Amino acid sequence: MDTFVKALSWVNLRYLLEGFGITIEVSIWAIIISFLAGSLLGVARYINVKYFSAIVGFVIDIIRNLPLLLILFFVYFGLPGIGIRVAVVPAAIIALSIFESAMLAEIIRSGISAVPKGQMEAARSNGLTYVQAWCKSLCPKRFVR
Amino acid sequence: MSMIEFKHVEKYYPNKFHALKDINLTIDKGEVVTIIGPSGSGKSTLLRTINGLESISQGQLLVNNMDLADKHTDINRLRKDVGMVFQHFNLYANKSVMDNITLGPRLVLKTSREEAEAEAHELLKTVGLADKADSYPSMLSGGQKQRIAIARSLAMHPKAILFDEPTSALDPETIGDVLAVMQQIATQGMTMVVVTHEMGFARHVGDRIVFMADGQILEDSRDVNGFFDNPQEPRAKEFISKIINH
Amino acid sequence: MFSVLFDNWGTLISGLGYTVWCSILALIGSCVIGTVFALMEISAHKVVRIIGRVYVEVVRNIPLLVITMFFYVVIPKYVVAIDGFTAGTIGLTIYTSAFIAETVRAGIESVPVGQMEGARSNGLTYLQAMTHIIFPQAIKIIIPPLGNQFINLIKNSSVLAFVSGFDLMYQGKLVASANLQTFDTYLAVGLLYLVITMPLSYFMRYLEKRWQTA
DSSP: OHHHHHHTSHHHHHHHHHHHHHHHHHHHHHHHHHHHHHHHHHHHTTOOSTTHHHHHHHHHHHHHTSOHHHHHHIIIIIGGGGTOOOOHHHHHHHHHHHHHHHHHHHHHHHHHHHSOHHHHHHHHHTTOOHHHHIIIIIHHHHHHO | OEEEEEEEEEEEOTTOOEEEEEEEEEEETTOEEEEEOSTTSSHHHHHHHHTTSSOOSEEEEEETTEETTOTTSOHHHHHHHEEEEOTTOOOOTTSOHHHHHHHHHHHTSOOOHHHHHHHHHHHHHHTTOGGGTTOOGGGSOHHHHHHHHHHHHHTTOOSEEEEESTTTTSOHHHHHHHHHHHHHHHHTTOEEEEEOSOHHHHHHTOSEEEEEETTEEEEEESOHHHHHHSOSSHHHHHHHHHHHTO | OHHHHHHTHHHHHHHHHHHHHHHHHHHHHHHHHHHHHHHHHTOSSHHHHHHHHHHHHHHHTSOHHHHHHIIIIIHHHHTOOOOHHHHHHHHHHHHHHHHHHHHHHHHHHHSOHHHHHHHHHTTOOHHHHIIIIIHHHHHHHHHHHHHHHHHHHHHHGGGGGGGTOOSHHHHHHHHHHHHOOHHHHHHHHHHHHHHHHHHHHHHHHHHHHHHHHO
8 A cells, every 4th residue: 555655656756747748748649630630531531533442441441450559569660670760759649640540530431421311412402513512511410420 | 806006106206296196096806997188197107107117106006915115025926917018019029929928928937838839829819810920020010019919918817907008109990900809808807907098998898987187086987988978077078078079 | 571470470370379369268258247337337226337337437448558557567466476468368358348338238228118118017027038138139239349349359459568468469579679670570460460350340341231231
């Protein structure tokens, strides 16, 4: 029990709080980046360029099926092997962002496909172009999802 | 001999809503009692306290000599003797009609599979659905489902059956089939408590009519025809006139 | 990458074996524990409900690594010695059980309440109703998310690397530090993980499609 108290003593607490600070820093960066990247990726699945969405989908699948730890090790330990050196915190942010973007992309994709086709059809019949229909009608709904 | 006895029963919901007010009601063996009244009057709540699906806050409720407020009462034993038929059937979606009817007897009454299935076939004949033994509930119409539900209750050899608006969810054409089965059971001497809007059934099959409004029993008459021709309570008068004018 | 794979085939495959074994054990364990807590969360007794909810909320919000370290460092110090693989597997089991509890609870609650009412009115006890009527119907809802949990388990098992659990990640680290071809080694490790997780992933997707149109 007294080790527990010692752990919370000021000296040790400083270390813990420093660590906590890094946790927060990495998390915030990763959240922002993965939100942006994930949204882009999620939407990218719907671009009608041949094979583009399929390739994007495949890459997303691969990342989603790998352990986060492996991606982290790969960025921090693996990349130096071919000459790219990354510092610790940026490595963590990059790895987390890659992983979470892929996860988010998948969530967004299922959110989009859950919005009834009827909405899109209604918008198109009203004369809106593909892009217009997207932004005005579907975007708001899918973000809520 | 009384089967069901309410003595000064009160029920409050957790949000303080007073659902049942001073209910006094005695139902004897073999009686067919219809409970009618406007929506929200507490009819279904009253019915559901009889087999313990709803609890009572005050008063005494004895069913088949078992005290529902007593913590030591074995509610499963009570439900062996008092069956229930629901507005939305509540048939076991993952089991065939045969299994629906035989599950209770096999698990609770410990009847053998052969005996239970033989009886089930008889019951299916009685309700006119002998060929549906291997069907699943999703393949049946509302009226068929309800008749199976009645057969399922009968399979437990209950002393009484409660009916909670049994025909309210049915197409008009199929209501007749279900009411016919209910009438059959009534003539065979089953104790029945029926919450319904089917005034024809109440008038011609029921022995007794109970009128409820705002959680209270306002009128309780064994002269069923007398009630329909000339209700005593003003609220009952209002209700009956509205229905007759339909 | 492939040279690394061939040279260290034995080590890496042994690691993969430990990974899969740990995942299977953790899956079974977390399903059992998860179901128990799910039933507690929907119990009629307030105290039982609260205990269930607290367990799920607390465990879900602690990082897997912290839970695993607890079993790797704390338990051996005060209770009984545990090796890395066991500590990792227990940690993984506890962590995942909270998620499974929520999945199971959602599955049970998705079964219409009328089914339970019909069963109880038919004279069945709570246990009989659960076993014959509710659970069989809940299982259909539970299986897809459960499949995803299993895939997550396999990925999360990499935490064994930090507690000398001999899993694929651990062996990968060893090999990489030995041959210094970190890029290729981790690529090879990734490939081996994908060999297990990708097929599972596509299988789950196939199952989901099949059940939706059913």
